Amino acid sequence: MEKNINITLKVWRQNGAKAKGRFETYKVDNVSTGSSFLEMLDMLNEQLINENKEPVAFDHDCREGICGMCSLYINGRPHGPDDDVTTCQLHMRKFKDGQTITIEPWRSAAFPVIHDLIVDRRAFDKIIAAGGYVSVNTGGVPDANAIAIPKPDADEAMDSASCIGCGACVAACKNGSAMLFVSAKVSQLALLPQGRVEGARRAKAMVAKMDELGFGNCTNTGACEVECPKNISLSNIARLNREFLCAKLQD
Amino acid sequence: MSKLNARIPEGPLAQKWTNYKDHQKLVNPSNKRKLDVIIVGTGLAGASAAASLGEMGFNVKSFTIQDSPRRAHSIAAQGGINAAKNYPNDGDSVFRLFYDTIKGGDYRAREANVHRLAEVSNDIIDQCVAQGVPFAREYGGLLDNRSFGGAQVSRTFYAKGQTGQQLLLGAYQALMRQVNLGSVTLHTRTELVDIVIVDGKARGIIARDLVTGELQRHFAHAVVLATGGYGNTFFLSTNAMGSNGSAVIKAYHKGAMFANPCYAQIHPTCIPVHGENQSKLTLMSESLRNDGRIWVPKKKEDAEAIRAGKMKPTQIAEDDRDYYLERRYPAFGNLVPRDVASRAAKERCDAGFGVGATGLAVYLDFKSSIERLGQKTIEARYGNLFQMYEKIVDENPYETPMMIYPAIHYTMGGIWVDYELQTTIPGLFAAGEANFSDHGANRLGASALMQGLADGYFVLPYTIQNYLADDIAVKRMTTNEPEFTEAEKAVKARFEKLMNIKGNRSVDSLHKELGLVMWDFVGMGRNKEGLQDAIDKIAAIKKEFWSNVRIPGNTTGMNIELEKASRLADFIEIGDLMARDALNRDESCGGHFREEYQTPEGEALRQDDKFAYVSCWEFKGNDVTPELHKEALVYESVKMVQRNYK
Numbered sequence: 001m002e003k004n005i006n007i008t009l010k011v012w013r014q015n016g017a018k019a020k021g022r023f024e025t026y027k028v029d030n031v032s033t034g035s036s037f038l039e040m041l042d043m044l045n046e047q048l049i050n051e052n053k054e055p056v057a058f059d060h061d062c063r064e065g066i067c068g069m070c071s072l073y074i075n076g077r078p079h080g081p082d083d084d085v086t087t088c089q090l091h092m093r094k095f096k097d098g099q100t101i102t103i104e105p106w107r108s109a110a111f112p113v114i115h116d117l118i119v120d121r122r123a124f125d126k127i128i129a130a131g132g133y134v135s136v137n138t139g140g141v142p143d144a145n146a147i148a149i150p151k152p153d154a155d156e157a158m159d160s161a162s163c164i165g166c167g168a169c170v171a172a173c174k175n176g177s178a179m180l181f182v183s184a185k186v187s188q189l190a191l192l193p194q195g196r197v198e199g200a201r202r203a204k205a206m207v208a209k210m211d212e213l214g215f216g217n218c219t220n221t222g223a224c225e226v227e228c229p230k231n232i233s234l235s236n237i238a239r240l241n242r243e244f245l246c247a248k249l250q251d
Numbered sequence: 252m253s254k255l256n257a258r259i260p261e262g263p264l265a266q267k268w269t270n271y272k273d274h275q276k277l278v279n280p281s282n283k284r285k286l287d288v289i290i291v292g293t294g295l296a297g298a299s300a301a302a303s304l305g306e307m308g309f310n311v312k313s314f315t316i317q318d319s320p321r322r323a324h325s326i327a328a329q330g331g332i333n334a335a336k337n338y339p340n341d342g343d344s345v346f347r348l349f350y351d352t353i354k355g356g357d358y359r360a361r362e363a364n365v366h367r368l369a370e371v372s373n374d375i376i377d378q379c380v381a382q383g384v385p386f387a388r389e390y391g392g393l394l395d396n397r398s399f400g401g402a403q404v405s406r407t408f409y410a411k412g413q414t415g416q417q418l419l420l421g422a423y424q425a426l427m428r429q430v431n432l433g434s435v436t437l438h439t440r441t442e443l444v445d446i447v448i449v450d451g452k453a454r455g456i457i458a459r460d461l462v463t464g465e466l467q468r469h470f471a472h473a474v475v476l477a478t479g480g481y482g483n484t485f486f487l488s489t490n491a492m493g494s495n496g497s498a499v500i501k502a503y504h505k506g507a508m509f510a511n512p513c514y515a516q517i518h519p520t521c522i523p524v525h526g527e528n529q530s531k532l533t534l535m536s537e538s539l540r541n542d543g544r545i546w547v548p549k550k551k552e553d554a555e556a557i558r559a560g561k562m563k564p565t566q567i568a569e570d571d572r573d574y575y576l577e578r579r580y581p582a583f584g585n586l587v588p589r590d591v592a593s594r595a596a597k598e599r600c601d602a603g604f605g606v607g608a609t610g611l612a613v614y615l616d617f618k619s620s621i622e623r624l625g626q627k628t629i630e631a632r633y634g635n636l637f638q639m640y641e642k643i644v645d646e647n648p649y650e651t652p653m654m655i656y657p658a659i660h661y662t663m664g665g666i667w668v669d670y671e672l673q674t675t676i677p678g679l680f681a682a683g684e685a686n687f688s689d690h691g692a693n694r695l696g697a698s699a700l701m702q703g704l705a706d707g708y709f710v711l712p713y714t715i716q717n718y719l720a721d722d723i724a725v726k727r728m729t730t731n732e733p734e735f736t737e738a739e740k741a742v743k744a745r746f747e748k749l750m751n752i753k754g755n756r757s758v759d760s761l762h763k764e765l766g767l768v769m770w771d772f773v774g775m776g777r778n779k780e781g782l783q784d785a786i787d788k789i790a791a792i793k794k795e796f797w798s799n800v801r802i803p804g805n806t807t808g809m810n811i812e813l814e815k816a817s818r819l820a821d822f823i824e825i826g827d828l829m830a831r832d833a834l835n836r837d838e839s840c841g842g843h844f845r846e847e848y849q850t851p852e853g854e855a856l857r858q859d860d861k862f863a864y865v866s867c868w869e870f871k872g873n874d875v876t877p878e879l880h881k882e883a884l885v886y887e888s889v890k891m892v893q894r895n896y897k
Contacts, residue, residue, distance in 0.1 A: 002525075016808060016809070034525045034645075035525075035526070035528050038530065039528050039529065039530050042528065042759070043528055046757055048803075049757040049801060049803060049812065050757065052801070052803060053803060054803045054804050055803065055811060055812060057809055057811050060492055061324070061491040061492055062322075062324060062326065062327045062491040062492075063491070063492060063530060063531045063533075064531075064533045064534070064639065065639060065642075066326050066327050067317075067322045067323075067324070067326050067327065067491060068326075069317060069318065069322045085642055091643070091645070093645060114462055114809070115462070115808075115809040120318070121318055121319065122439065125319050125427060125430075125437075125439075128427045129428070129430050132424055132427065133382070133424035133425060133428045134381065134424075136378075136382060136425075138299075138302065138303040138306060138378060139374070139378070139709075141378055141380075141381035142377065142381070143377055144336070144377045144379075144380040144386075145336075145393050145394055148391065148392025149392050150392055151388045151389065151392065154385055154387070154392075155385075155388075157383075158387075158410055158411055158417075161385050161417060162413060162416070165319065165321055188383065188385065189383050192383050192385065194380065194381055194382070194383045195383045
C-alpha cells in the first residue's frame with residue numbers, strides 16, 4: 001500500500017556549462033510512495049520556488065519512458081534503483097523512509113553538463129547524421145509488401161530499434177563508450193533488406209563519428225546492457241563488430 | 252467578404268488532389284536553393300516536412316525545444332497508423348477510410364482534406380517501410396494489421412506498442428540525413444517566441460535559446476508551424492510536460508484564426524489519477540481494446556466494497572460484471588470511438604459503479620483473451636504496455652484487471668488552414684496536430700500518425716511550392732529590418748514584464764488551478780452555466796497570474812520557470828478560447844458534449860441546421876472578445892446522419 005516517506009536529497013547544482021558544480025542537500029517530506037521520482041523532484045522545486053530559490057533543472061518530457069529525455073544518475077545508477085525503467089518511470093516505492101538519495105547528471109566526456117542535471121547529448125544526433133538511416137527520399141518507393149521480411153528478422157530489428165537514445169549506456173560505461181547505442185541502430189538496419197544495401201558504409205561512418213566525438217572504446221564489461229532501460233542486448237555490439245570488420249575487409 | 256477561403260480545388264471529390272497537383276505551381280531546382288523555409292517542431296509532421304523539403308533542395312531551418320528532434324511527443328504514440336491498403340482483404344478502400352474518418356469526426360471535418368488524407372495514407376506505409384521502420388509482420392513475411400476504434404476493418408499498421416516511436420525515428424533519421432547533407436540547419440533547445448510579419452507575409456521568427464536565454468532572429472520565405480496540440484491547458488493530460496500551445500497562440504495574435512478550440516479528445520484508457528502531486532497521465536493504448544474487455548460491477552454494493560478495499564475484481568462473478576460497452580454498442584463493442592467510450596465510462600462512474608480508491612476508474616480486463624489466446628500471445632502483442640502499467644501502478648495486469656479512466660489526450664482544434672495548409676497569414680503554414688483540418692470533432696485512433704506524416708511527407712511539400720513559386724524573386728532579408736527589431740523588442744518587454752511580477756505563486760500551482768477549472772467545466776461534460784462560470788474563473792486566474800506569479804532567476808541563462816510561465820500565459824488564453832467556443836457551439840458533436848443536447852440514450856445530438864460550420868476565432872486584442880468567423884461545411888459525397896455504433 002502507498003504511504004508517505006521523508007527523504008534527504010544530495011543534488012548536483014551547476015550554474016551553466018563553465019561554472020563549478022557542487023552538491024546541495026535538501027529535505028523533502030511527505031512524499032507518497034505512489035509518486036514518480038520526477039514528481040518528487042517537482043515537489044522539491046515547488047519548495048525551492050516558495051523559498052525564492054532557483055529550482056533544480058533536469059531534463060524530462062514524456063514521463064512515460066519513451067522520449068529518452070530524462071536522465072539522472074541516482075545513487076550511482078543511471079535511471080536509479082529499478083530494472084528496465086527510465087527515471088520518469090521510477091517510483092518512490094523503491095526508496096525507504098529517511099533515506100538519502102544522491103542525484104547527479106550523466107558523467108561522460110562526450111556529454112558535457114549544461115546546467116544542474118542537464119547534459120548535452122547532441123553527440124548522439126551527430127552519430128545518427130553520419131549514417132543512421134536508409135538513404136531514400138520521400139516518394140517513389142516500392143509497395144510496402146513488395147519485399148517479404150522473415151518475421152524473426154523483423155522482430156529482432158524491432159528489438160534493436162527500441163533504443164530511446166537516453167545515453168544511460170554511455171553513463172554506465174567506465175570507458176564512456178557509445179557502442180550499445182551505435183550497434184542498436186546498425187543492427188536494426190542491417191537486419192532489414194531495406195537497410196542491408198548500405199550496411200557496410202553505415203557501420204564505418206557511424207563508428208568513425210563515434211570515435212571522433214570523444215566516446216571511449218568498448219571493453220565488453222556489459223554495464224551498458226544492465227542499465228539499458230529498454231533491454232537493448234549486447235548481441236547488437238557483436239553484430240556491429242562483425243559488420244565493421246567485414247566492411248573494413250572489403251576496403 | 253469572408254476572410255476565410257478554403258481554396259478547395261474543383262472537380263469530383265476523388266479527383267481534387269490529383270487535379271490540384273496537376274495544375275499547381277512548382278519551383279525549379281536552382282530556385283529552390285534560394286528559398287528558405289522555417290519549420291518549427293520536429294514531431295512527425297515537422298520532421299517529415301523538414302526532411303522532404305530538404306531533399307527537394309529547399310534551404311530548411313528546423314527548430315525544436317528539446318535537446319534532439321527525436322524527443323518530440325509523437326514518439327509516445329503507441330497503437331498504430333491507419334492506411335487503406337486493404338492487405339487483409341476485409342473490404343477496406345480509400346473511400347471507406349475517408350468515410351470512417353468523416354463519420355468518426357461527427358461530420359465536422361472538411362471533406363476534401365479528409366479524402367486527400369485517405370488517398371496518401373498508403374504512400375506513408377510504403378515510405379516508412381523503405382526507411383526501415385520495423386512494422387509487425389506475419390509469418391509469411393508480409394505486414395500485419397489490427398483494428399482500432401470506429402472501424403470494422405483491420406487497417407492499422409503497428410510496431411509493437413511503439414508505433415509513434417518507430418515512425419518518428421524514421422522521420423528523424425531522414426531529417427538527420429539532410430542535416431548531414433547541409434540542406435537542413437537544426438536548432439535544438441530553441442523555442443519560437445514570435446512570428447515576424449513583413450508586408451503582410453510571414454517572413455521569419457524570433458526564437459529564444461533555452462540554454463543561454465539569448466533572443467535570435469531568423470528569416471525565411473515561409474514559416475511552418477508543426478508544434479502539436481494544446482492538451483496541456485488541462486495541466487493533467489497524456490501530453491509530454493513540454494508540449495505547449497504557444498506557437499499557435501503567437502500565430503493567433505498575428506492574425507491567424509484559431510479553429511474549433513473546443514474540440515479536445517478525451518482518451519478513454521489512461522491510468523487513473525493517484526494524488527495531487529501527479530504531474531501527467533499515462534495512456535494505455537487503444538489497441539488494448541482489441542483484446543481487453545471493459546467492465547464495472549453490476550451491483551452497487553460490489554463497487555462500494557471494491558472502493559473500500561474489501562473486495563478484489565477477480566472475486567466478482569462473470570454474471571455480476573457489466574460489460575457496458577458490449578451491452579450498449581453490440582456492433583462495435585469495446586471498439587467504439589474514443590468520445591463514446593469515454594462518456595460511457597464517466598456515465599458508469601457518475602452513477603456510482605466506478606472502482607479504485609477514488610471511484611473514478613473502470614476495469615480493462617484481459618482474462619478472456621488470455622484464456623482464448625494464451626498469455627504468450629498477449630505478451631507479444633502488448634508486453635511493453637503491461638510492463639509500463641505494472642511499473643506505475645505496482646499491479647500485475649496479467650493477473651488482475653487494469654484500471655483505467657478517461658484523460659485529455661489530443662486536440663482536434665488548432666490553427667485554421669485552407670486546403671494548402673496555409674493559415675490566414677500568407678506564408679504561414681500549419682501541419683499535424685497544430686492545425687485543425689482533418690479530424691472534425693473527434694479523431695479516430697491511429698489517425699494522428701497518419702495525418703502528421705501525410706501533411707509532412709506528401710501534402711505540404713507540394714502545396715508550399717504553390718506559394719513559394721511566386722516568391723522566387725524575393726531576396727533573403729537581413730534580420731535588421733524594422734519588423735524584426737520591433738518583434739524582438741516586444742518579446743523582450745514581455746519577458747521582463749513576467750520577471751518583474753515577483754509574486755508569491757509558482758507557475759505550477761497556477762497551472763493546476765487552471766487545469767481543474769478546465770476539467771470540471773470544459774471537459775467531458777459541458778453546459779451553458781458551467782462554461783459561463785469557467786470564463787469568469789479563467790479570467791480570475793489570468794489576473795492572478797499576471798499579478799502574483801513568481802519566477803526565480805533572470806532572463807539570461809537557463810530559466811525553466813520562465814519558460815513554463817510564458818507557456819502558461821498562453822494556455823490561460825487558450826483555456827478562455829476553448830470555453831468561449833464550447834459555449835458558442837450549442838450542440839453536442841464528437842468530443843464536444845453539451846449536456847443540454849443528448850439523445851434519450853445519452854448520445855451526442857448535433858444541430859446540423861445551426862452548427863455545420865468550423866468556428867474560427869480572430870484575435871482582437873488583449874482582454875477584448877475575439878470575433879467569430881464561420882467556414883460552412885458542405886458535404887457533397889457523404890450524407891450527414893446521426894452516428895450509430897450499435
